[in-house]
Amino acid sequence: MNAVDLQLQLRKELDAELRKHILEYWMTHAIDHEHGGFYGRVNRYNQPVENALKSAVLNTRILWTFAAAYRMIDNVKYRSVADDAFDYIDKRFWDKEYGGVYWLVNDTGQPYDRKKHIYSQAFALYGYSEYYRAAGYQNALERSIEIFNLMEKYCFDDENNGYHEVFNNAWNPLPDAKLNDEDIVVVKRSLNTHLHIIEAFTNLYRIWPDNILYNRLKMLIELFLGPIYDTKHHHLYQFFDEQWNVTDTVYSYGHDIEASWLLSDAATVLNDARLIAATDKLAEEIAYTTLIEGMDKVNGGLSNSGKDGEVVDTDKQWWVQAEAIVGFFDAYQKTGNEEFLNAAVQIWSFAKDKVKDHKYGDWFFKISQNGKPYLNEDKIGPWKCPYHTVRACIEVIRRTEHVLSPTG
Numbered sequence: 001m002n003a004v005d006l007q008l009q010l011r012k013e014l015d016a017e018l019r020k021h022i023l024e025y026w027m028t029h030a031i032d033h034e035h036g037g038f039y040g041r042v043n044r045y046n047q048p049v050e051n052a053l054k055s056a057v058l059n060t061r062i063l064w065t066f067a068a069a070y071r072m073i074d075n076v077k078y079r080s081v082a083d084d085a086f087d088y089i090d091k092r093f094w095d096k097e098y099g100g101v102y103w104l105v106n107d108t109g110q111p112y113d114r115k116k117h118i119y120s121q122a123f124a125l126y127g128y129s130e131y132y133r134a135a136g137y138q139n140a141l142e143r144s145i146e147i148f149n150l151m152e153k154y155c156f157d158d159e160n161n162g163y164h165e166v167f168n169n170a171w172n173p174l175p176d177a178k179l180n181d182e183d184i185v186v187v188k189r190s191l192n193t194h195l196h197i198i199e200a201f202t203n204l205y206r207i208w209p210d211n212i213l214y215n216r217l218k219m220l221i222e223l224f225l226g227p228i229y230d231t232k233h234h235h236l237y238q239f240f241d242e243q244w245n246v247t248d249t250v251y252s253y254g255h256d257i258e259a260s261w262l263l264s265d266a267a268t269v270l271n272d273a274r275l276i277a278a279t280d281k282l283a284e285e286i287a288y289t290t291l292i293e294g295m296d297k298v299n300g301g302l303s304n305s306g307k308d309g310e311v312v313d314t315d316k317q318w319w320v321q322a323e324a325i326v327g328f329f330d331a332y333q334k335t336g337n338e339e340f341l342n343a344a345v346q347i348w349s350f351a352k353d354k355v356k357d358h359k360y361g362d363w364f365f366k367i368s369q370n371g372k373p374y375l376n377e378d379k380i381g382p383w384k385c386p387y388h389t390v391r392a393c394i395e396v397i398r399r400t401e402h403v404l405s406p407t408g
Contacts, residue, residue, distance in 0.1 A: 003338055004403050006345055010329075011400040013348065018393035023069055025361040026386045027081060029379075030062065035108050037088035038062055042380035044373075046360055053112055055382035056093050056101040056120040059085060063127035065386045071134035072394055079135065086131055086140060089124065094143075098170050099150050100124075114169035118155055119193045121147050125200040132207055144204050148213060151197075160243055161219055165193050187247065189240040191228055194220060195259050202266040217266055218275065224263055225278055233309070234289040250307045253294035254320030257302070257327030260286040261395075264330065280334055287331035290324070291343050299369055300350035314369035319388040321351040321363075326395045333399060344396075363389060 001009070029046045030038045038059060040052030063085035070078035092109040093101040095116075101124045104113035125147045132140040154171040155163045165188070166174040201217045227244040228236050235251040236259055260283040267275035293309060294302050296316070302324045304313035324347045332340035354371045355363045357379070365377035365384050378384040 003341055006341055007400050007403050010345055010348060011397055011403075013352070014325075014393040014396045017352070018069070018390060018397070019073070021356075022362065022386055022389050022393070023066075023078065026062070026065070026380075027077065029361070031081070031084075032107075036084075037092060037109060038085070039380060040107060040382070041378050044357070044360060044364075044375050044377070044379050046379065051107050053104045053106055053382075054092075054109070055104055056089070057123055058380070058382055058385050059089050059093060060101070060120065060123040060127040061385040061387040063089060064123070064130045065390045067127065067131040067134040068394055069390060071130070072397070082131055082134065085127070086137070089127070090139075090143070093124075095169060099146060100171075102169070115174070116167040116169060116171060117193075118151065118163050118165045118167075119196060121151060121155075122193070122196045122200040126196070126203055129200070129203040129207060133203075141207060145208060148201075148204060148210075152212065152216075156216070157242070162189055162194060162223060162244070163197060165190065187239045188242045189244060191236050191238045191252075191255055191259070194223065194228075195255065195262065198224070198266050199262055202262070202269050205269050214270060218270060218272065221263055221266055221270075221275055221279065224259065225275075225282065229282065234285040235306075236286070250305055250312065252305050252320075253290050253302050254304065254317065254323055256286050256294075257290045257320075258323035260290075260327045261330035264334075283327075284331055284335055287327055287340055291328070291339065295343065295346075296369065299371060300346065301354065301367075302347060303369075304366075315366050315374075316355065316369075317366040318351075318355055318363040318384075321347055321355055322388040322392040325351075325392045329396055329399060362386075 029042055032039050037054060039048045040054040041049035043049060063082060066078045066082040066085060070082055089101065092105050095102060095114070100116045100121055102111050102113065103115040103117055103120055106112045125144050128140045128144040131137060132144065151163065154167060157164055164173050168174060198217065198220045201213060201220065205213055205217060230237060236256050237246045238250065238252060238255065239248045241247055264279040264283050267279040290302070293306055294311065296303055301316040302320050303311045304315050304317055304320060306312055325344050328340045328344035328347065332338065332344065351363065354367055357364050360379070362379055364373040367373045
């Protein structure tokens with residue numbers, strides 16, 4: 001199959017995956033019809049977990065997902081879910097005294113953990129800004145700008161650049177930027193949080209080209225090109241102290257390949273020729289290294305993490321596969337190297353065969369090296385969401401418009 005046919009086939013299959021499977025699954029199994037919003041957790045068998053807490057990260061990612069789907073497909077069902085997500089976040093997660101979104105509410109929507117993690121603020125901004133792009137709702141733009149201003153007022157580190165990551169509800173800094181139990185306890189700065197700030201700021205700049213926002217987004221890209229990027233081995237460091245000194249050298253193949261295309265996207269939105277050239281170069285370097293090191297040549301798929309040129313975590317998480325599809329496809333578009341196109345196709349083939357749950361729907365949270373799913377993991381949960389998979393589908397569909405036939 002030639003390159004054009006491969007792209008068209010990938011587009012066709014991901015379009016079907018998006019419309020017929022992923023979005024339908026989340027509309028069917030995620031909505032909490034009793035208490036409003038979305039279930040905090042749903043197990044592999046599509047059973048809601050009783051009294052599960054509801055996270056801002058999941059709810060704001062669902063807002064982004066259905067806003068983005070509606071903007072592309074114009075299906076009133078997607079608009080309805082996006083409307084409900086916006087309303088629930090505004091009523092239950094938004095702190096009406098201090099601004100910003102709480103980290104967790106309980107199953108009935110009462111505040112449970114009022115912490116303000118910049119990670120969740122970034123996803124709120126990402127969701128609000130996409131909702132404005134899709135629906136034109138002025139309150140969503142105002143919320144986006146309000147979160148940006150809060151981050152500027154309380155979180156920006158004037159001395160070292162970047163952002164302090166965790167605060168109490170009144171925006172007083174907390175000592176530990178840990179997101180979950182797997183993170184390093186002493187971390188002060190993280191690739192993960194700052195990558196999603198870039199993602200959010202890029203989307204906001206599309207609808208609100210503010211000068212301060214421009215400078216902050218440019219600064220963040222420079223951080224990734226500077227202390228975050230290992231230019232010798234073509235990986236991104238993950239954890240840092242406040243002065244951006246590296247505190248751990250394990251790298252994430254998923255974050256590497258995700259950042260490769262998000263950084264390029266940000267530079268393009270800024271229309272900065274120097275940054276576009278630099279991020280395009282980074283994208284190619286990272287994609288090639290990820291292809292050589294992280295791809296499982298025997299079992300298929302992209303492994304989770306590595307160190308010193310070797311894979312150290314052979315499990316394959318759903319979001320890593322989704323981001324790899326986009327990252328490799330992006331590298332193919334930038335370089336014309338069909339190795340990258342083939343890698344994107346191979347990752348999708350692996351995902352639809354092994355990662356997708358053909359019995360109960362959606363994708364497994366993760367599978368082992370030999371392709372066995374971890375059945376005790378959430379199907380829906382604080383970290384198990386639809387935005388990576390939906391975005392992968394949308395990006396490939398968007399990026400293949402030019403290869404369609406005139407009657408396509």
